[in-house]
Amino acid sequence: MYDWAVSSMQTTIMVAVFPIFFVKVAGAGVAPAQATSSLASANAVALVVMTLLSPVLGAVADYFAIKKVLLGLFTALGVASCAGMFFIGSGDLTLAWWLFMLSLVGGTGCMVPYEGLLPHIAPPEDVDRVSTAGYALGYVGGGVLLALNLAWIQRPDWFGLPHGAGLTPAQATLPARLAFVSVAAWWAVFALPVLRVVREPRPTREPSEHAWQLSDPFRRLVSTFHELRSYRSLFLMLVAFMLYNDGIQTIIKMATAYGTEIGIPSSALIASILVVQFVGIPCTFLWGAIAGKIGAKAAVFLGLLAYTAISIVGYFMTTATHFLILSGLVGLVQGGTQALSRSLFSSMVPTHKSGEFFGFFSVFEKFAGIFGPALFSLVIALTGTSRGAIISVIAFFVAGALVLARVDVPAGQAAAREADALAKPA
DSSP states (O other), X not given: OHHHHHHXXXXXIIIIHHHHHIIIIITTTSOHHHHHHHHHHHHHHHHHHHHHHHHHHHHHHHHHTOHHHHHHHHHHHHHHHHHHGGGOOTTOHHHHHHHHHHHHHHHHHTXXXXXXXXXXXXXXXXXXXXXXXXXXXXXXXXXXXXXXXXXXXXXXXXXXXXXXXXXXXXXXXXXXXXXXXXXXHHHHHHHHHHHHHSOOOOOSSOOOTTOXXXXXXXXXXXXXXXXXXXXXXXXXXXXXXXXXXXXXHHHHHXXXXXXXXXXOOHHHHHHHHHHHHHHXXXXXXXXXXXXXHHOHHHHHHHHHHHHHHHHHHHHHOOSHHHHHHHHHHHHHHHHHHHHHHXXXXXXXXXXXXXHHHHHXXXXXXXXXXXXXXXXXXXXXXXXXXXXXXXXXXXXXXXXXXXXXXTOOHHHHHHHXXXXXXXXXXX
């Protein structure tokens, strides 16, 4: 149910409603391109903060047995930030920037202790089933609330909200601001099951004086990095994923802000996110079947080619119909490309090193998404428009594909099996 809870923030705040509100309302006093650039910088700053904090949070949560405490604290930060968005008025760009950035920190930071609870609530044979069930519920939960938000934003009269001509600015923006409050309530209410029912796991070791230092997780991170480099194909896969996933995350986070800037109606923008949500569920399974026919690596190449085409078409996009079509295309490839990237990485990971290497994968996953929004913001600053910025994202797909081409999957899988065989006791 926590996936169901936090996905409301990811759909309504991160992707759909708030980016439009940020550009149109909070950024009313500046050029649309400048507001879009500001949104991109908030994304980048939040990801930098969480990339630096994640190793420490994971170690602290394990050592002091405070996973649920940290989960509650980051949830509270995210909920409070989303609720505070109700008070954003026309031209309140600075307030909107800070609240958005803090909501991202809350929404990203909560996942570190949350995901750390999984091995403690599910036996090894059920981990995949429980994890994927949570992922699926997240798609549904985020989509359900977004559909409700879209209903009262587009038809406020159905809900007794101010509508028609002659509205004050506060009345005109009330449905959107209530959507932000609904995210806060949704997130808080559906976080209660995990906070009330799931037990706090025991600490990894007994605390002793001077036994734990803040530098420990970073030392372990450096050690794991050096060891991972000895697995050449696995390391190249990690670098490739970081590059092309940066482009994917940029499209996810900046699409609605870009659409707003070029004049796509808000109703079409929000509806497009629903298209991505519900097209993505069956298409993720479809990509699994495609990978079974042509291999996961070839399927990822196909997904990156599709993303490159999406960026090119996005440059020339002018109408709401174009945007909806592009959203359908994103839904076709988004879940599949990321899921196959994880499975491809997993196939080359030595079983006895899976925890360490996937912990490192998690850090890289957070790191991906920093440079894309930063480049987006830079290109806008240089050109004065987001059209050039959307084309610049192709660089991440090309760079990622070039590195992925050097990944020798059979050799990587053989190295993993050899390492596992050597690790077995005689």
